[in-house]
Amino acid sequence: MNSAPSVSLPALLAREMRLGERLLWSGQPDARRAMLKPFGFYLFAVPWSAFSLFWEGIAIRMAFTGAPALMGLVMVLFGLPFVVIGLAMMAAPFSARRTAHRTIYGVTDRRLVELIAGRSLKVRSVEASSIGPVTRRQRESGHGTLSIETGSHRDSEGNRTTDTFVFESVPDVARVEALVSRLRETMTPA
Structure with a gap:
């Protein structure tokens, strides 16, 4: 079985762009760091x-x-x-x-996107209007994880659960945080 997708991840991400949507940033998780987590x-x-x-x-x-x-x-x-x-x-x-080798994240001028290529294509996106508080964990190398709250819901037991969108182990995480914060500010009603 071929471990790499037949089309490059940036090309797959480009296919997911909506009409008039601009890609501001894209990046992949660090596979070595992803391997260390589990x-x-x-x-x-x-x-x-x-x-x-x-x-x-x-x-x-x-x-x-x-x-x-x-x-x-x-x-x-x-x-x-x-x-x-x-x-x-x-x-x-x-x-x-x-999975890290098959994942690419994107920040556009309208939303956040996570794309995982495998036997099937998994695309998850969050509209900019749903972006809530952002938490950044950063290492000295500049790599880090960005957790973005996107809402909440009640689970089956009635407890409130926070929904998050996570960019895991990405390079220059501070820059990505700035882009996400700027995107949230542009979508917040004045």
Whole structure:
């Protein structure tokens, strides 16, 4: 399977522009930093997977060496989900890296856009009129994460939940924040 989209991400983003809309900024998340975020899962997954595989080995051995067949089969089946969960946790950093390579963010003169190219194209956008408070987390390198509040809703339990639009691990995050703030100000009624 080809890991890169057949069309470049900037070209896909350009296709999403509306008539008369101008792209002010676009950028991709830093794939290396995206990989580090779920790395804690990986560290936990190693002993989890080792124990799960050990369990499966014992269960398979019991199933084929004289233990009651039903008991051995139950133990093998019981252990399988734990093996699958362990392998999924071990794959999490690599999956995050692959997603970062397929993601591009954009700030236009009308909205914020996130595009993820994969087997299908996922496009998420927020109109400038929905932009609320902005939170910036920045590293010394200038890379950082921008969290933009876009509204709120009540969840199934009746609790108020804040909706956010996130530009994860982008270069020159302070510049992106300034563009987003300027966009919000232009759309705020006087």
